[in-house]
Amino acid sequence: MTQRDIFFVANEVDELGGVGRWQAQMAGLLAERGHRVTIVGIAPANHPMDLGENPPFRTVTLHAQRPPGRPRPRRLLGSADPAVRRHDTHMRTAAERLTELFRAARPGAMIIVGQVWAMEWVALSDTAGHAVIGMTHESFETARKSSRFERVKKYYKDVDRLLALTQEDADRWVGEGMNNVGFMPNPLPIVPDTPSPRTEKVVASIGRLSHEKGVDLLLDAWAEAAPQQPGWTLRLYGRGDAEAELRRQCTDLGLDDSVDFAGQTGDVPGALRSSSLFVQSSRGEGFPLVLLEAMACGLPCVAFDCAPGVREIVGHEEDGLLARPGNTTELARHLVRLMSDDGLRDRMGEQALHNARRFDPEAITQRWEDLFDFLER
Known part of the structure; x- marks a missing residue:
């Protein structure tokens, strides 16, 4: 060489x-x-x-x-x-x-x-x-x-x-x-030694708190999904210019008890291992590394199908679920489906773990x- x-x-x-x-x-x-x-x-x-x-x-x-x-x-x-x-x-x-x-x-x-x-x-x-x-x-x-x-x-x-x-x-x-x-x-950015056991009632999201990352859309979707699955938490990892506005939106939607603004994390694998499901709500993406990281930790992913890179990584109905860009009701429906079905979540999570090895x-x-x-x- x-x-x-x-x-x-x-x-x-x-x-x-x-x-x-x-x-x-x-x-x-x-x-x-x-x-x-x-x-x-x-x-x-x-x-x-x-x-x-x-x-x-x-x-x-x-x-x-x-x-x-x-x-x-x-x-x-x-x-x-x-x-x-x-x-x-x-x-x-x-x-x-x-x-x-x-x-x-x-x-x-x-x-x-x-x-x-x-x-x-x-x-x-x-x-x-x-x-x-x-x-x-x-x-x-x-x-x-x-x-x-x-x-x-x-x-x-x-x-x-x-x-x-x-x-x-x-x-x-x-x-x-x-x-x-x-x-x-x-x-693949990380190759964790141990995947998530998918036992915690936590949906993770990791990314900047910005307009492009669509966390406002995610909160709207969570407002539809959370009442159908009591006991689950949406954990938002990240900082950004939109944080104050997003916190107000969270309060206005009555979600303070089920949304955790967890700040920026220096331990992405640890954050993912303590979750059972990953969600991305971006308005636009390239080839999002965080989806690869989530799959490498054995998490099924729910995301907006906002770019070819997203559907290149996540196979709809195979290792995750994709919603039409900006369609918060569809995103909520996918979240509820995976939160409510342990077997489906485990099957898709294991497939995600396998499919991540392509990269x-x-x-x-x-x-x-x-x-x-x-x-x-």
Whole structure:
């Protein structure tokens, strides 16, 4: 196996969230195989996560603080506007640091750009002939509703490979004229020694308390489900800007006795093992790691079918139940069905435990190795 220099370039080195966790995990997995791995962040993280005392990879951050967006040039000055010139000079200076890193790398190096904002810096750098792999860590539909959609088409059109998270999303990007598209699922983030016994009357939800994660929709669904299954608790793990509003909603719905705002947890496997069922109510997702984590702990999952990545992970009526996006009555019905039927919950939980192994970290890492070999030919 060729030992390579591998660069992960993203918005931040250690931002708490799905992309940051994926990046740190993949960097560690590739470092374990003998590769020399560097994570490059454009700016410092707003909410940094702990990478451990001695991570097996190097980290570099290009800017001391998050750079502002490029100012709109004044009409008569155009690109000669001093504010625009200062911004562009600052950005080019940071890109020169990337160039130095890439030029110092051994032949066969790989540059993996995890977010399209970071690709703007890579595009300004000299990649020294190394292969560049761009990634979009959200569904096609989520990207299409944001400014990132046109930027993906602009900045990733000439990379060696653009990776979506599912074949379905990859096909959608091909339909947009991108002819360099493949897909790569995320690896299983945890492989717990002991799964949940599914004996506690607890439904777990883990994620930011934000509009995108749809916890308001989950509370509406819980208001329908909880009266039908007394004694069950909905335990919400996470923090976020919407917490105060969600607590008010919980009180207004009369749910204070059956909803536990448990805060952020540093022990996801422990939180899942003390639950019997997992629910995700997001309005949009990419390839949600927390669903993989829940399944790896033997929990059946109930979720909104809001993205190809969700239905790639959860098989409806096999290891979980999927509701139409935003349909809180259907979500409530699925929750009640699993809360009320121990046998169904156990059967789906055991199937979830088995199916999660499709995303075994070693298998996904080997897929990356195969891609590297292919791009070097």
